[in-house]
Amino acid sequence: MNCPDCSPDSSMDRRDFLKTATLAGAVVAAAPLNLAGAAAAKVSDSETLVATLYNSLNPAQKKDVCFPFDHALRSKVDNNWHITPHKIEAFYTPDQQAMITEIFRGLHNPDFVEKVMQHMKDDAGGLGKYSMALFGQPGSGAFEFVLTGRHCTVRCDGDSVEGAAFGGPIFYGHQPGESFTEKPDHPNNVFWYQAQRANEVFKSLNGKQRELALLGDPRPEKGTQTVALPGKTRKAEGLPVSEMTRDQRALVEKVLADLLLPYRKKDADEAMRYIRKNGGVAGLSMAFFRNLDLGEDGVWDVWQLEGPNMVWYFRGHPHVHTWVNIRA
Secondary structure (H helix, E strand, O other): OOOHHHOHHHHHHHHHHHHHHHHHHHHHHHHHHOOOOHHHOOOOOHHHHHHHHHHHOOHHHHHHHEEOOOOHHHHOOOOEOOOOOOOHHHHOOHHHHHHHHHHHHHOEOOOOHHHHHHHHHHHHOOHHHOEEEEEEEOOOOEEEEEEEEEOEEEEEOOOOOOOEHHHOOEEEEEOOOOOOOOOOOOOOOOOHHHHHHHHHHHHHOOHHHHHHHEEOOOOOOOHHHHHOOOOOOOOOOOEEHHHOOHHHHHHHHHHHHHHHOOEOHHHHHHHHHHHHHOOHHHHOEEEEEHHHOHHHOOOOOEEEEEEOOEEEEEEOOOOEEEEEEEEO
């Protein structure tokens, strides 16, 4: 990131500040988070930091980046967009930038977050090039922090959005090199491991199963419409996981684990809870798409897991775009 205030040399000072700021904001955040008090807050608690960030904004900042909770922008998702025109590195004070950074980091698995930070550096020049907005008011019972930019839509909602994993639809992706179209093995792409795991499932399928699972063209990318859920109006595409063997279903479970790996445990657990509520992996279908096969090597770059209340669409052509929507 090109922000001098977030450089390694200043990280300890910023983190010391965040310890104080988080505890100061805990009283505001305590009600929606059901915390016993300020002592219960943790530096890694992104929701608490959202409250502290909100309280730090001056009136001019609030006018530009704070919206009513039911504003239409809150539920939008796309592969490359800015929810407000204000870049983090230019619009916010150094301390606010530090809070936004910690909120974002806290939404991810500590063991994976550095890879996410790398993708943001590769895709846009760092977190400072992204933008954010706040919907509702922390402490009121309904709020959401949304951060957007190239290959990123991520949310922090304190479970304000009932029945929506991750607080609503999210997006992630990566283009690590200068070439817009990646090589077939996707060198240095931090998310390609997910497709490698999905291809293990395909390799395990017999001929009849492959006929059902392998389709032609995938869904088009159309912003929020991309993650429209099948519900009861249409059948999910591909091979029903319920028609797989026990060993094959176990491989699909591993795919799900890899998909959820980048995210904090709280959000990953919520997503799995909703998936299990709708039949678990046996309630999903898996599809692979032959018409966007980079290198025509039979390693499927584009695939998805889909159910009535879930879509996880991995589009690895020309580089990785991933669309996610999971509901209760």
